[in-house]
Amino acid sequence: MAETGDEAPDFTLPSTQGELRLSDLAARVKVLLAFYAEDNTPLCSSELSMLKDDYGIVKELGAQVIAVSAGSLESHRQFAERLGGVPFALASDERLEAARAYGVVAEDGKRSRRAVFVIEGGRIVHANAWFEPGNPAQYEAVFRALGLEG
Numbered sequence: 753m754a755e756t757g758d759e760a761p762d763f764t765l766p767s768t769q770g771e772l773r774l775s776d777l778a779a780r781v782k783v784l785l786a787f788y789a790e791d792n793t794p795l796c797s798s799e800l801s802m803l804k805d806d807y808g809i810v811k812e813l814g815a816q817v818i819a820v821s822a823g824s825l826e827s828h829r830q831f832a833e834r835l836g837g838v839p840f841a842l843a844s845d846e847r848l849e850a851a852r853a854y855g856v857v858a859e860d861g862k863r864s865r866r867a868v869f870v871i872e873g874g875r876i877v878h879a880n881a882w883f884e885p886g887n888p889a890q891y892e893a894v895f896r897a898l899g900l901e902g
Contacts (some may be wrong), residue, residue, distance in 0.1 A: 753855030756879045760785075761853035765820065766829050767841035772818065774850075781817035782863065783871040786883075787856050787864040790851045791823040791831035799866060799885040800835060800842075806895075807839050808874075813898040820845050831836040856881055870873060870897040 755760060760783075762775040768807035777783055786803060788796040801809070803817050810817055817840035822876055828842035843850070851857045858865050866885065870878035878897030883900070 753852070753881050754869065754876055754879060756876055757768065758875050758876050760869070760874055761850070763845075763850040763853060765827055765843040765845055765850060767818070767843040768825065768832060768838075771842040772841055772843050774871075775876060777816055777818070778874055779806070780870050781870075782813065784810060784815050784898065785854075785869040785871060786817060786819045787794040787851060787854065788819060788821045789858060789863050789866055791827045792834065795866065795885055796821070797831075798829075799883070800838060801842070802885060802891065804838050807864075809895065809900065810898065813895075813900060815898050816840065818843055820864065822846055822848055823853070826860055854881075868894050870894060872884060875886045875891065 764773040788799050820843045822845050825844045832838045845851055848857050856865045856867040866883045867881045868883045871877050
């Protein structure tokens with residue numbers, strides 16, 4: 753599994769905002785990389801809705817969100833629409849290449865686990881491979897890693 757201090761594994765994936773290369777984005781801003789299991793599921797909807805609601809804070813902290821799952825682009829587009837639109841890219845990792853690189857493939861081998869990584873300067877500064885959207889301490893840790901003063 754990718755851990756705090758590691759160089760962030762690079763990937764290029766199609767997304768709802770066009771082709772996305774992590775290293776290109778991470779060269780310009782901090783990245784909050786959020787893996788989620790599946791479009792249109794309650795916990796994943798909660799995870800992305802929280803990130804959507806707090807996106808203004810993420811931007812103020814000089815960061816960008818990338819949400820990644822194994823769903824297709826069409827599934828991602830429908831999911832984003834059901835959430836009332838999202839201001840960040842939903843990347844399609846259908847072959848689980850990014851999930852494998854970060855060590856977050858679910859036990860069923862068909863999707864990723866919910867996991868969050870904060871990347872700054874090409875390095876992982878925060879890693880949570882078992883992210884629980886309803887856990888306030890875990891969510892706060894992500895924002896502290898982005899630079900929010902407690």
